[in-house]
Amino acid sequence: MNKVPLTVRGAEQLRAELERLKRIERPRIIEAISEARAHGDLKENAEYHAAREQQSFVEGRIQELESKLAHAEVIDVTKLAANGKVVFGATVNVLETETNEEHTFLIVGDDEADIKQGRISISSPIARALIGKQQDDIVVVAAPGGSREFEILAIRYV
Missing domain, CATH: 3.10.50.30 (Transcription elongation factor, GreA/GreB, C-terminal domain)
Structure with a gap:
């Protein structure tokens, strides 16, 4: 894959978002899934399904950001x-x-x-x-x- 140009500021913003997703969002969602599981029946548990959907979105965004940063050519x-x-x-x-x-x-x-x-x-x-x-x-x-x-x-x- 070709390198994609990125400004220093742009790379910093992507890294900050990645850090926030990994350190704040991911643990918060795992906690929400754990709490929702404790409520019992998962088939009709809206909180559980919403948290799982959110987890899927966050994990996808983490992968996307990691890929962008891996293929970035940061230009100062x-x-x-x-x-x-x-x-x-x-x-x-x-x-x-x-x-x-x-x-x-x-x-x-x-x-x-x-x-x-x-x-x-x-x-x-x-x-x-x-x-x-x-x-x-x-x-x-x-x-x-x-x-x-x-x-x-x-x-x-x-």
């Missing part, structure tokens, strides 16, 4: 020799020329993307268009709603 943008270019992990301020709106994008891995927070996936059309460009470059992005043009105002590596 502060240590890259980016030479003023847009790279994975960079924060880019752009001006959308048609609307005169400024946007700030942080280019992250697919699992970290959240457009509401300005975190865009490295595989998104906007990120692909920005990668390798420099401040003052004009970038045209073929978006689903038509072409959008951006001017790169600033690039930060934080």
Whole structure:
């Protein structure tokens, strides 16, 4: 399997979630199953079935997180020799020329993307268009709603 790029912050968030699931959620669910078992007949025991379902979900998420972290290539943008270019992990301020709106994008891995927070996936059309460009470059992005043009105002590596 190929390595998947992940920012340092993204890797920390995945590790924190994994730790919480293993140290807090897993023991809590095991306790809930144990308590529900003590109530007797398991066929009609809603608490038992709900706890087992929750356990299945948590164990699946633990496996998913462990796999993501095992296949992650954690990239620290502060240590890259980016030479003023847009790279994975960079924060880019752009001006959308048609609307005169400024946007700030942080280019992250697919699992970290959240457009509401300005975190865009490295595989998104906007990120692909920005990668390798420099401040003052004009970038045209073929978006689903038509072409959008951006001017790169600033690039930060934080």
